[in-house]
């Protein structure tokens with residue numbers, strides 16, 4: 702459940718995680734470094750967005766020393782690696798950007814699980830948060846949700862081992878395939894040229910810019926930690942790993 706990514710304005714940073722969520726590190730060059738953080742020409746760090754938390758990790762400097770990165774954010778269109786302590790790296794230095802894989806993989810598993818939940822609960826979502834320890838999804842609905850039903854259906858979809866893949870599609874292709882839009886649980890934005898779709902084979906299709914696992918079996922066993930009536934029209938579901 703992440704913001705769809707329009708083409709158009711070329712990002713200053715090559716976003717390696719968009720094409721390969723499993724890449725743990727990449728060589729890169731420092732483009733800028735100020736009090737906000739470090740901007741690279743290429744990165745594997747996912748910046749906080751679309752409900753998914755930003756990545757943590759390290760930037761390994763040319764001399765082998767490590768700068769701990771506490772968070773990754775988007776600021777004025779740039780992907781900013783926020784250091785845990787003030788850091789200064791001169792522009793042009795060649796570094797290695799390496800994510801905290803254990804944390805990221807949990808984000809990927811939870812994020813893919815939220816797509817499964819979207820497929821199980823036939824209502825629009827109006828809020829989403831994906832962290833290391835839980836995933837939270839708010840549905841625009843008044844009907845009650847049943848914990849056993851959700852857990853059973855999630856377990857089934859995980860066990861069925863559905864492949865997960867990214868598809869890029871143009872406005873023209875969307876116009877040519879109206880049935881594709883009808884099957885989507887979230888409608889794609891128009892007029893941005895090209896949209897990134899996340900397909901879980903036979904289960905879910907929607908615009909999404911986040912990071913996901915390659916097959917639903919990789920999510921593992923889930924439990925529903927909480928189902929809340931957050932407001933008259935919102936039901937909140939909190940997922941944890943069992």
Ligand SMILES: [Zn+2]
Pocket residue numbers: 702703812813816899909910911912913
């Ligand atoms: Zn997603």
